[in-house]
Amino acid sequence: MASGNTSADNAYVRFEKVQKSYDGEILVVKDLNLNIAKGEFVTMLGPSGSGKTTCLMMLAGFEPATNGEIYIGDKSINHIPPHKRGIGMVFQNYALFPHMSIGENLSFPLEVRKMNKTDSEKAVKRALDMVQMGDFINRRPAQLSGGQQQRIALARALVFEPELVLMDEPLGALDKQLRERMQYEIKHIHENLGVTIVYVTHDQSEALTMSDRIAVFNDGVIQQLSSAESLYEHPQNAFVAQFIGENNELHGIVEEIEDDTCTVKLTDGTTVKAEKVNVDNIGDKTLLSLRPERVEIDPTGKMDALLKGRIEELIYLGDHIRVRMNVAGNDEFIAKVRNRGDKRDLKEGQSINVGWAASDCKALDG
Amino acid sequence: MTDSTNVTDNVPSSATDERLLTTDGVPLKQKLAQTTRRMRMRAFMLTVPLVLFLVISFVVPIGQMLFRSVHNTAGTDVAPNFAAAIQKWNGEGLPSEEVFELFAKDIMASQKRREIGKTPGKLGTRVNYEFPGSLSLIKSAARKFKKIKEGPYKEAILKQNKKWANPTLWRTLKRVTRDYSPSFYYAALDLKYDPDENLVAADKIYQIYVSNFWKTLRLSAIITFLCFLLAFPVSYLLSTLPLATSNLLMILVLLPFWTSLLVRTTAWIAILQSKGIINNILVFIGIISDENRVQLIYNQTGTIFAMVHILLPFMILPLYSVMKTIPPSYMRAARSMGATPFTAFRRVYFPQTLPGIAAGTLLVFILAIGYYITPALVGGADGILISNLIANHIQKTLNWSLGAALGTILLVTVMVLYWIYNKLVGIDKLSFG
Ligand SMILES: Nc1ncnc2c1ncn2[C@@H]1O[C@H](COP(=O)(O)OP(=O)(O)OP(=O)(O)O)[C@@H](O)[C@H]1O
Ligand SMILES: [Mg+2]
Numbered sequence: 001m002a003s004g005n006t007s008a009d010n011a012y013v014r015f016e017k018v019q020k021s022y023d024g025e026i027l028v029v030k031d032l033n034l035n036i037a038k039g040e041f042v043t044m045l046g047p048s049g050s051g052k053t054t055c056l057m058m059l060a061g062f063e064p065a066t067n068g069e070i071y072i073g074d075k076s077i078n079h080i081p082p083h084k085r086g087i088g089m090v091f092q093n094y095a096l097f098p099h100m101s102i103g104e105n106l107s108f109p110l111e112v113r114k115m116n117k118t119d120s121e122k123a124v125k126r127a128l129d130m131v132q133m134g135d136f137i138n139r140r141p142a143q144l145s146g147g148q149q150q151r152i153a154l155a156r157a158l159v160f161e162p163e164l165v166l167m168d169e170p171l172g173a174l175d176k177q178l179r180e181r182m183q184y185e186i187k188h189i190h191e192n193l194g195v196t197i198v199y200v201t202h203d204q205s206e207a208l209t210m211s212d213r214i215a216v217f218n219d220g221v222i223q224q225l226s227s228a229e230s231l232y233e234h235p236q237n238a239f240v241a242q243f244i245g246e247n248n249e250l251h252g253i254v255e256e257i258e259d260d261t262c263t264v265k266l267t268d269g270t271t272v273k274a275e276k277v278n279v280d281n282i283g284d285k286t287l288l289s290l291r292p293e294r295v296e297i298d299p300t301g302k303m304d305a306l307l308k309g310r311i312e313e314l315i316y317l318g319d320h321i322r323v324r325m326n327v328a329g330n331d332e333f334i335a336k337v338r339n340r341g342d343k344r345d346l347k348e349g350q351s352i353n354v355g356w357a358a359s360d361c362k363a364l365d366g
Numbered sequence: 367m368t369d370s371t372n373v374t375d376n377v378p379s380s381a382t383d384e385r386l387l388t389t390d391g392v393p394l395k396q397k398l399a400q401t402t403r404r405m406r407m408r409a410f411m412l413t414v415p416l417v418l419f420l421v422i423s424f425v426v427p428i429g430q431m432l433f434r435s436v437h438n439t440a441g442t443d444v445a446p447n448f449a450a451a452i453q454k455w456n457g458e459g460l461p462s463e464e465v466f467e468l469f470a471k472d473i474m475a476s477q478k479r480r481e482i483g484k485t486p487g488k489l490g491t492r493v494n495y496e497f498p499g500s501l502s503l504i505k506s507a508a509r510k511f512k513k514i515k516e517g518p519y520k521e522a523i524l525k526q527n528k529k530w531a532n533p534t535l536w537r538t539l540k541r542v543t544r545d546y547s548p549s550f551y552y553a554a555l556d557l558k559y560d561p562d563e564n565l566v567a568a569d570k571i572y573q574i575y576v577s578n579f580w581k582t583l584r585l586s587a588i589i590t591f592l593c594f595l596l597a598f599p600v601s602y603l604l605s606t607l608p609l610a611t612s613n614l615l616m617i618l619v620l621l622p623f624w625t626s627l628l629v630r631t632t633a634w635i636a637i638l639q640s641k642g643i644i645n646n647i648l649v650f651i652g653i654i655s656d657e658n659r660v661q662l663i664y665n666q667t668g669t670i671f672a673m674v675h676i677l678l679p680f681m682i683l684p685l686y687s688v689m690k691t692i693p694p695s696y697m698r699a700a701r702s703m704g705a706t707p708f709t710a711f712r713r714v715y716f717p718q719t720l721p722g723i724a725a726g727t728l729l730v731f732i733l734a735i736g737y738y739i740t741p742a743l744v745g746g747a748d749g750i751l752i753s754n755l756i757a758n759h760i761q762k763t764l765n766w767s768l769g770a771a772l773g774t775i776l777l778v779t780v781m782v783l784y785w786i787y788n789k790l791v792g793i794d795k796l797s798f799g
Contacts, residue, residue, distance in 0.1 A: 061701075082701040083701045083707075083710075085702075087702055089702040091699060092695075095699035099717045112704045156699075
């Protein structure tokens, strides 16, 4: 699956200038443009209330788009009712019909499609086997554990072989271990069936694990749409940098720009070099973003930036040591030091030098 | 991923037969009972006031009603000696001289005592239920018997009025002077004794109770069904609206509860009567002519209209509370799987409202079957229900035993219906909200 941008030409699902307002006063979704290729696994990731579910509901047909068009294939689906869209859906609370057995739940979509009985039974069995729940066909949803219900919901969304499946925080109610296992299962099912999946979550590790591409939502706007790696390595703005992974922040003013690096004067007066991401003019406020594992303490080689700091706290975490320092007036500055077993003698209160490569330090919008 | 089923399947561990013991060797069950006894005791004490209240206000009156329906002492109160003696009579021809003498003496004695409720008239009323036309005969008997100076009484009494020579009268007297008898149930079921003491259907004009029972059941069923038809969409609307709006509308639904039943029922009179609002509108529009105004009240139509209105909240409340718990995602899931709105409603939404429908139906039907005030006010002659007949016997004719028998039959009917309902629906499946 290509991680680059899907162009409008080969897009399977296409949001075009979509806006959504529930009350006519607040835009919950602001100018959404999103292209999803066939067979792609796209995750919508964002904080609560950022409009993820709303986007999904518009795609599924349960909420009308206030403005703009949504296409599946070449067809605008704005006026197609939900039951004719042929989209499979997994709900956060699973929405298994409590008055039907598991078998009846799964055959429901086949029945309304008037599939004959033998074919339907086969399809149900196949779907149940796919999620390893074949033995539970006669149970009621209430007699299953959360994880089992989740599998059934997944099987039910897939049993009628939709080309597009939407999942709204399907793993939200599961414990961590089960959630991780289900993540892999969903990923494998996606790979085996080749369906297009739009997945909603606000758990970033879930998004990073599963997706071909991730759309980071905030405030009704997609902040960045790219692969997990480029979200982490090349955040486009301060929100993405803060939202994905751990992040050290330093505030400053741009002093000099040359090509794609810039020189930034920090609040305490020191200047550092950083990669220019989205600052345009000299004199702009900027926020420098730096991953904790890219920070070196008392570096031996040559560094693009070298600052003085003081160790505030040491936390031993087995495979690495977290070092909290005061650097350039920020006493929440974190460095992760790999535990090589060579007993570096770091002490609280100790003054040290910290350094990093300019390419690891991103100058983002302030 | 092959091992995942092993993890998620919960194989229930087979139950062990060994009795579990605590570390002290006391059986666990026994220990548990000990420790929870105090707690249960305290919980029980909290229910004592309610239990007492129920016993006093519910169990005792119902027990009294059951008792009164088979127990009537009119005979032994008025003529105790006679009552004992006539039971020995074999019912052929006329009773012996001895029985006649006791009858005359008892009647005269009771007339002299003038105790309330124990006068000859009381016995006369009782006999009259089963042998019409004998009230005045017995009421005036004491006065007449006084003229008899000496025996034999049989001859003298027979001479006074030839009605005394009718063996059926004496057989009836024998029956009604027993303290315990099922005769009020026979009366409540439109049965009577023929002159040969066989149970037969009562005369046509007296056959009012069984047909009224059927009418009560029929009207209750119609009212319940109409309530359901009206309440279902309303409850659905309420359950889908935002809470603030639905609460406001809910108050409107409950508003009738805060208005006097009498006022509401009277309002229906204003609306439905032949010079009322509905008829006036129909005449005004020209659907009916002024001479042919529709009779909407003082018949079954009036009873149905007014009772549907009054019982509607009892259907809406359980329906609403059940619908409120059905998340919209069920319908959405069904739609996303390709079901049309109608199919999704029929296959997914409607079945989940069944506990509410069942509870509402039961509530409305049982309330309707025993309803009194509304049919009394707007039912006229045709629209009255069984409880109006019961009230009539309790308040007007003072035939309490017949009222009690009718009430008992109503109670048993309701209980049988409830039992059938429980078999069909399962009472554990109801949700009253
Ligand atoms: N039916 C509705 N009526 C009015 N406003 C709504 C409705 N549904 C959602 N909203 C509002 O729209 C915004 C976006 O909601 P949405 O459910 O899309 O968020 P989300 O990103 O899915 O959040 P979460 O992660 O908590 O599920 C929120 O501010 C919410 O209050
Ligand atoms: Mg959501």
